[in-house]
Amino acid sequence: MGTKHYTLGTLSYTSSGLSLLFIWLLWGDFCVSLMEAVIPNVFPLKLKSLGCSATLISVFLTTLPGVAMLFWNPIIATWSDRHRGRWGRRIPFLLAGAPCMALILVGIGWCDPIGGLLTRFTGGALPAATATIGVLMVLVLLFNLCNSFVLHPYYSLFNDTVPREVMGRFGMFLRVVSTVGIAAFNFWIFPHAETHYREIFVGVGIIFAAAYALMCFNVKEGDYPPPPPPPATRSLTGFVTTYFRECFGHPFYWYIGLASAFTVVGNAAMPFILLMNKSLGLDLKQIGWISGYAALISLPVYAITGLVIDRMNVVKTFFYGRIAQTTISACFLIYLFVDLSPRQVLVVTVILNLAMLVVTAVMMVQLVPMGMRLMPRERYGQFNSAVSVVVGISSIFAGFLMGGFIDLMRWVHHGSDFAYRYAPVWLAVFYGAATYFQYRITRYVRGCCGDDLNAFVPPDTIAKSSAAGEKKRCIPESQTTGTGNSEET
Numbered sequence: 001m002g003t004k005h006y007t008l009g010t011l012s013y014t015s016s017g018l019s020l021l022f023i024w025l026l027w028g029d030f031c032v033s034l035m036e037a038v039i040p041n042v043f044p045l046k047l048k049s050l051g052c053s054a055t056l057i058s059v060f061l062t063t064l065p066g067v068a069m070l071f072w073n074p075i076i077a078t079w080s081d082r083h084r085g086r087w088g089r090r091i092p093f094l095l096a097g098a099p100c101m102a103l104i105l106v107g108i109g110w111c112d113p114i115g116g117l118l119t120r121f122t123g124g125a126l127p128a129a130t131a132t133i134g135v136l137m138v139l140v141l142l143f144n145l146c147n148s149f150v151l152h153p154y155y156s157l158f159n160d161t162v163p164r165e166v167m168g169r170f171g172m173f174l175r176v177v178s179t180v181g182i183a184a185f186n187f188w189i190f191p192h193a194e195t196h197y198r199e200i201f202v203g204v205g206i207i208f209a210a211a212y213a214l215m216c217f218n219v220k221e222g223d224y225p226p227p228p229p230p231p232a233t234r235s236l237t238g239f240v241t242t243y244f245r246e247c248f249g250h251p252f253y254w255y256i257g258l259a260s261a262f263t264v265v266g267n268a269a270m271p272f273i274l275l276m277n278k279s280l281g282l283d284l285k286q287i288g289w290i291s292g293y294a295a296l297i298s299l300p301v302y303a304i305t306g307l308v309i310d311r312m313n314v315v316k317t318f319f320y321g322r323i324a325q326t327t328i329s330a331c332f333l334i335y336l337f338v339d340l341s342p343r344q345v346l347v348v349t350v351i352l353n354l355a356m357l358v359v360t361a362v363m364m365v366q367l368v369p370m371g372m373r374l375m376p377r378e379r380y381g382q383f384n385s386a387v388s389v390v391v392g393i394s395s396i397f398a399g400f401l402m403g404g405f406i407d408l409m410r411w412v413h414h415g416s417d418f419a420y421r422y423a424p425v426w427l428a429v430f431y432g433a434a435t436y437f438q439y440r441i442t443r444y445v446r447g448c449c450g451d452d453l454n455a456f457v458p459p460d461t462i463a464k465s466s467a468a469g470e471k472k473r474c475i476p477e478s479q480t481t482g483t484g485n486s487e488e489t
Contacts, residue, residue: 006163013163013220016084021161022170026177026216028154033181038204039143042186042193044271046111047136050129050192054272054410055417056401062139066395068144073392074243077385079226080153081378088221090160095216101107102209109201111135112185122274140346142280150212156381159372172306173359179298186292191285192309220244246379247386250459252444256374257390259322259437264391266329266430268402272423273332277349279417279434281336281342287435287452290346294353298361305365313453314373316368319442321363328356329431332334332424358429374441376458 006013013021076093083089097484107114115132119256122131162170176448189200250256277287331352334340340348375383405426409419449455 009164009222009224010162011161011220013164013208018163018166022173022443023213025158025161025170026173028211029174030177030181031208032151032154034185035101035129035184035204035208037107037182037190038200040270041190041274042200043095047133048275050133053403054134054135054406055400055403057271058268058399058406060137061271061399062264062402063396063399064137064141065147066145066397066399067141067150070389070392070396071384072145072148073388074382076149076152077156077381077388078243080156081381084224084227085182087216089224090157091216091221093153094150094157095452097146097211098212101146101150101207103145103206104139105205105307106202108136108143109141110140110439112198121345141195149355149471152385153380156384157221158220158368159380160224161219164372167369167372168309169306170307172302172365174368175302175364176299176306178364179296179302179361182268183212183296185293186288186421190288190291193284197468203367211297223408238390241448243382244386246448247383248480252259252441252459253383253386254390254436255440255444259441260387261390261394262430262437263396265398265402266412266427266434268395269423272402272406272420273427274469275417276335276420276423280340280345280349282345282349286346290350290353294350297354298357301358301361302365305362309369312366313451314370315395315442316451318366318370318441319435319438321359321366322431322438323365324359325356326428326435327432328352329424329428330389335421335424345392372446373453373456374458376460386466423479440453 003014006015006018043061044057047060052060078095080089083092085092087095111132112128112136116126116361118131118135119128125135156169158167158174193200207468218323248257275285278284282290334348371384372380406422407420409422410416413419445453445456
């Protein structure tokens with residue numbers, strides 16, 4: 001029997017070659033998971049210790065990333081889609097951006113000494129805490145800009161190198177590895193967040209830079225067809241108009257963007273969920289171990305989902321997951337109405353976190369293959385960045401509104417940490433809004449092709465001269481040709 005080969009465009013892999021590809025891409029994702037766990041989990045504690053208000057904490061963690069997504073993601077995504085070079089179209093961005101991200105993380109770790117230098121430079125006119133907050137604001141904005149420069153091409157690299165027939169299994173491994181990274185963080189790093197802040201940021205920065213260098217030199221991209229011709233207009237207005245006409249010329253893509261946007265707006269409550277747990281009597285070790293064990297328990301869920309994902313309608317099951325997430329978020333409202341003992345809080349928090357982690361585990365395995373099916377393949381980076389624009393606009397407002405909401409509740413409760421118990425209200429409301437738009441996505445896809453997701457072709461918004469581009473299209477895969485908007489499955 002001949003050796004089985006897996007192909008995608010000009011790339012061809014044997015089983016061993018595919019395994020090596022998985023190892024290097026997953027190694028990169030493991031380090032991304034560590035890096036992304038540090039900001040939302042360690043950073044709120046640092047900001048609170050500097051005397052930041054809830055609004056300022058939310059601006060750091062939600063608004064600044066939104067600014068980066070709004071103005072920077074479309075440029076990076078379109079640039080990397082169109083780039084052609086010796087190293088491919090994604091890897092040059094990773095090689096250029098990863099060292100910069102590492103330096104910024106190191107700078108965030110050394111924010112106190114840098115803030116002290118700034119205070120001395122101003123002759124004490126700028127208090128140390130204010131100077132440190134200013135340093136952090138600049139570094140966090142730079143971090144988010146650099147994060148977009150690296151992570152957008154990194155996730156688009158999956159679309160360019162992983163064969164469609166194994167994308168479901170790759171999505172499962174992706175979630176397993178990221179979960180192991182998050183569990184490791186929660187078990188061994190997070191309990192020391194208040195005492196070893198600097199060491200955590202410096203260590204993660206060094207690991208991230210080294211990991212991405214190794215990955216980039218061991219993953220090869222294939223050959224790409226020539227990029228589409230640039231827009232006829234060279235004005236900024238013309239470029240922006242063409243970009244949005246192509247990406248949002250059909251309501252279907254608005255449904256995708258708004259479902260993602262409302263999820264991110266809901267997630268603006270997450271830093272305050274952490275502060276709520278702490279105010280309810282849980283210490284950092286308990287919070288870390290709850291999250292760590294919940295993540296480990298989700299591993300068999302990833303494995304089971306990965307075994308059957310290629311036979312699942314991921315769009316429909318993802319919608320059911322949205323319903324479950326909203327319901328579980330609403331259950332956290334018990335803390336608004338009932339005062340529980342620390343032991344009861346521990347039990348309730350464990351149960352709800354376990355339920356949320358299991359549901360989210362199933363959804364996260366489905367997220368990558370679902371995105372590949374719902375968006376045009378050759379312009380995946382561009383369409384994905386358009387979603388991030390909607391998310392970015394929403395995040396900018398969410399940061400101010402969520403922080404203002406918590407500050408208002410603190411005023412109502414005379415400065416009490418009871419205000420943090422309102423964070424699940426925000427979470428449940430906006431998860432519910434995301435569920436509605438996920439329903440619209442599911443309804444559209446089912447209206448096109450029933451339950452046969454393999455036959456779905458994303459709506460055409462680019463070739464507008466074709467009347468078929470304005471209609472719902474449901475073409476069997478065997479009849480699709482070329483590399484335009486047809487999805488390879």
